[in-house]
Amino acid sequence: MSSPAKARDKIVPVLTITAIIIVAWYVAAILMNAPFQRDQDKRDGVTSTMSELVGKTLSQPKPTMPAPHQVVENLYKNIFTVKPWSARSLVYHAWVTLSSTLLGFAMGTILGVVIAVGIVHVPALDKSFLPWIIASQTIPILAVAPMIVVVLSAVNITGILPKALISTYLSFFPVAVGMVKGLRSPEVMHLDLVHTYNATKWQTFWKLRVPASIPFFFTSIKVAVAASLVGAIVGELPTGAVAGIGSKLLAGSYYSQTIDVWAALIAGSIVAVLLVTIVDIAAKLVGMSMGARPE
Amino acid sequence: MTRFKLNWQSTLAAIAVIVSLVFLPLTTMASTLVTVLVLLLIAASVALASSDANRNTTAIGLGVMVHLAVLLLIGTVAGAEGTAGWSFFAALAACWLLAWRLITILSGDGRRNAGGAIVGRVIVPAIFGVWILILWEAITRGAGVPFVLLPPPSSIGVRIVSSIPILAADFRQTVLKAVLFGFFVGSGAGFLVAVLADRFRFLSNGLLPIGNLVSALPIIGVAPIMVIWFGFDWQSKAAVVIVMTFFPMLVNTIEGLKTAGRMERDLMQTYNAGHWQTLVKLRLPAAMPFIFNALKINSTLALIGALVSEFFGTPVVGMGFRISTEVGRMNLDMVWAEIALAALVGSLFYGAIALLERATTFWHPSYRS
Numbered sequence: 001m002s003s004p005a006k007a008r009d010k011i012v013p014v015l016t017i018t019a020i021i022i023v024a025w026y027v028a029a030i031l032m033n034a035p036f037q038r039d040q041d042k043r044d045g046v047t048s049t050m051s052e053l054v055g056k057t058l059s060q061p062k063p064t065m066p067a068p069h070q071v072v073e074n075l076y077k078n079i080f081t082v083k084p085w086s087a088r089s090l091v092y093h094a095w096v097t098l099s100s101t102l103l104g105f106a107m108g109t110i111l112g113v114v115i116a117v118g119i120v121h122v123p124a125l126d127k128s129f130l131p132w133i134i135a136s137q138t139i140p141i142l143a144v145a146p147m148i149v150v151v152l153s154a155v156n157i158t159g160i161l162p163k164a165l166i167s168t169y170l171s172f173f174p175v176a177v178g179m180v181k182g183l184r185s186p187e188v189m190h191l192d193l194v195h196t197y198n199a200t201k202w203q204t205f206w207k208l209r210v211p212a213s214i215p216f217f218f219t220s221i222k223v224a225v226a227a228s229l230v231g232a233i234v235g236e237l238p239t240g241a242v243a244g245i246g247s248k249l250l251a252g253s254y255y256s257q258t259i260d261v262w263a264a265l266i267a268g269s270i271v272a273v274l275l276v277t278i279v280d281i282a283a284k285l286v287g288m289s290m291g292a293r294p295e
Numbered sequence: 296m297t298r299f300k301l302n303w304q305s306t307l308a309a310i311a312v313i314v315s316l317v318f319l320p321l322t323t324m325a326s327t328l329v330t331v332l333v334l335l336l337i338a339a340s341v342a343l344a345s346s347d348a349n350r351n352t353t354a355i356g357l358g359v360m361v362h363l364a365v366l367l368l369i370g371t372v373a374g375a376e377g378t379a380g381w382s383f384f385a386a387l388a389a390c391w392l393l394a395w396r397l398i399t400i401l402s403g404d405g406r407r408n409a410g411g412a413i414v415g416r417v418i419v420p421a422i423f424g425v426w427i428l429i430l431w432e433a434i435t436r437g438a439g440v441p442f443v444l445l446p447p448p449s450s451i452g453v454r455i456v457s458s459i460p461i462l463a464a465d466f467r468q469t470v471l472k473a474v475l476f477g478f479f480v481g482s483g484a485g486f487l488v489a490v491l492a493d494r495f496r497f498l499s500n501g502l503l504p505i506g507n508l509v510s511a512l513p514i515i516g517v518a519p520i521m522v523i524w525f526g527f528d529w530q531s532k533a534a535v536v537i538v539m540t541f542f543p544m545l546v547n548t549i550e551g552l553k554t555a556g557r558m559e560r561d562l563m564q565t566y567n568a569g570h571w572q573t574l575v576k577l578r579l580p581a582a583m584p585f586i587f588n589a590l591k592i593n594s595t596l597a598l599i600g601a602l603v604s605e606f607f608g609t610p611v612v613g614m615g616f617r618i619s620t621e622v623g624r625m626n627l628d629m630v631w632a633e634i635a636l637a638a639l640v641g642s643l644f645y646g647a648i649a650l651l652e653r654a655t656t657f658w659h660p661s662y663r664s
Binding site for chain 2: 009010013014015016017018021032064065123124126127128129131132135137144146147150151154155222226229230233234237245249250252253256258261262264265268269272273276
């Protein structure tokens, strides 16, 4: 796609929609904060003009809906003006969440791949285990989260591992299902071909099935890494954890520090975007090294 | 004639029975009669599992004997939790290996004849599921795992039966109010916006990348915000569900509307069909598989969203509320009862959508084969 066409079809629409969202956000902030501000003014015995009222709604300390610039200000204050390792820093909290996300993601990916390899090679597992893996995802696994955390702390396992286990629980499924599909994606004709070459099961696996599954693998881990982050955040809720994005959300909601809640949410989103981008880049690099042409 | 052919499961099971004999008794409570009966049943199953007799006879005989043996085996630990010795676990291992043998026989069956399809699709997974419960029950009772760590399934079952009114109230609060309302409004809104975005190309070009981005974000984090906005009751949970279900439906429907083939569209044009006619008669039916995919994703997301938002504050009812408070009071059987309820609801919800999909998209290639 040539670059002017790309600008017309992709960049301009996205920028326009983003601008509309920001404007709508400001309007919503003014409308949602106005009732409280009017009450406040009445109590203080002041009458504000329309523009004064608008100004005040956008600068409340505990607004119903914080304005974008308040959130940005809070993010700036908690990222750049404090030391990254202090408990006030969002970088620190993001790192706490990120570390358990990554550990859980790694364990989930390995588990998912192992399960997939087992399912593809053992018919009994395919018939008996696969339906239950799928069923396990129709139950809200996050409901188990508080229990895992409490039970593990009762046997003196605390810290990063319980949260990582919840991430594992959430991330193994997309990997397992995607890899089963990927490992089965070689066509019958190709399987027959390596069979005529007298290839062993092991050779067929490494030279045919694994390369065929790579695109499925990256699609799966893109979903899995996002799920891992959700698992890590939710894992921080029931522990009364003192650090992490989840604990910031919980603390902010207890004390109605709405701006803090929004800042934590955006910090979590930035982490998510970074993780997905890294997976994307890795997928492109691996794809190119395997001979795929760049789009 | 019965010919014996060794396979690894029955060989290992035979070894396990011998180990079990060496370390007798099973538990302090087991009477000699029960012990003898259990071991006899297992031994008979080993013999049956190694024989090459008619597959159906083998499978039925093996199934009956193994499950009878394991039932008696679990009976020996009732009232004597934590006293089980090596003998007990060796016998359990033997039973488990033989059940594996049974599954292997049955899944070999499924490929051979058409009647095996139901065996493969229903009975084999059912045996697997039952064995998770059996092992859970036998190990927690046999090894005397503390109740606060992992209650055995039987006590969870007792708890479910004894607290049906509480479970019903939680179900009403969380599922009937928050989940269903949020699911329909969120999916409906996502669908409508997607149809609009499809009409105006600019909108879909702008929305699709943003929709894809939002799908990867931890949207569940909006729960505290929604609780601040809409209060503690079910409305805030429904709002979280709406936000969570909106984007998957939006992204999937936009993608799905693009799938109708070039040739069919040209055909519609030669018929002089307008945009809406083409949409209703050609492109929406073609998008159905994508829409149902979104509905399936949303059915689990909706339940998760509602449960997790209840961790941020609720009135004193609701499945998420019950889970978080009962965990704090170490009433783990109640927590498991709620989880079982959630699992049941989630599976039924998903199953209902899958059935609806089958009824509406029976023409799709994935169902025709």
